[in-house]
Amino acid sequence: MEPDAVRAAARVPHGGTTDSSVLDFSANTNPERPAGVDAVYVDALDASTRYPDDSYPDFRAAAADYVDCDPASVVPTAGGLEALRLAFEITLEPGDSALVPEPSFGEYAREVGLQGSTPVRVAHDELLDADPADHEIAVVCTPNNPTGELADPTRLREFAARCRDAGTVLVADEAFLDFTDASSLAGESGVIVARSLTKMFGLPGIRAGFAVAPGDLGDRLAVARRSWSLSTPAAAVGAHCMRDTEFVSRTRERVESERERLRQSLSASFSVSPSDAPFLLVDVGDRDVQSVVETALERGVAIRDATTFRTLDSHVRVAVKRPAENDQLCRALADV
CATH class of the missing domain: 3.90.1150.10 (Aspartate Aminotransferase, domain 1)
Structure with a gap:
């Protein structure tokens, strides 16, 4: 920063x-919210006298099943916004630029700016037609907040391919994707997916989410992640919720x-x-x-x-x- x-x-x-x-x-x-959350939280609170297992195997396995990806590519975070910050921290340097949609979640431009980088704003419904070349990252929110529309899956994957060809990292904010039947971009090469458990499971105060990226991007996220990034109750409740299909x-x-x-x-x-x-x-x-x-x-x-x-x-x-x-x-x- x-x-x-x-x-x-x-x-x-x-x-x-x-x-x-x-x-x-x-x-x-x-x-x-899903049934049984209270009991899971209480059990986890009793276990909170010790540090959590920083590898979070149960949470990562549940998240991988939830978005259909390799558990090794899941990086636990305290909410979707922390996943976004982590994505920007490992990709942006002062002087870089990032494509961000507008109107959209205001934290994209703020977080890009905090890295000393420049947010280049593009109309949310034109972003998938933008040229990602010469930008370090491009951000897509699907469904977009606040307009609500889901990005066309075919066009989104075509844009992801263009980003890969240009050497541009695509950051996909899927905070509301689980309210649709659309497939996640989790596991796509060159893509960092940010997921939040706040919205679907009605637990904004728990602060649980995760990022997903394969290969080198995933390795960098895993190294940069703060130790014990999820509390024991957040990890237990998050895993429980994601399994309630x-x-x-x-x-x-x-x-x-x-x-x-x-x-x-x-x-x-x-x-x-x-x-x-x-x-x-x-x-x-x-x-x-x-x-x-x-x-x-x-x-x-x-x-x-x-x-x-x-x-x-x-x-x-x-x-x-x-x-x-x-x-x-x-x-x-x-x-x-």
């Missing part, structure tokens, strides 16, 4: 609220059904973008975004002010939750 870049940097706004009295649609996390299937079905129902309901008053993710991007038109956010909050619902994403100036983002909760969101946004 480049010290002068750190001095010039700032924090990036995120969704989520600490106010437990409101219904939180500002963070895209599952309102449900029924929970994942049920969640996908609910999100797909409720997302469409919510989209149709909100479309009566707003312009709502199609989405493959557990959230919807809503254009509130000529309404004042801050007033919309504040009105919803007064009615007991927190939504994300999406104008904090570059290029968006009239949008909010809302998560997709369970039927009764989604109905409450629609009531909170009625007549705003």
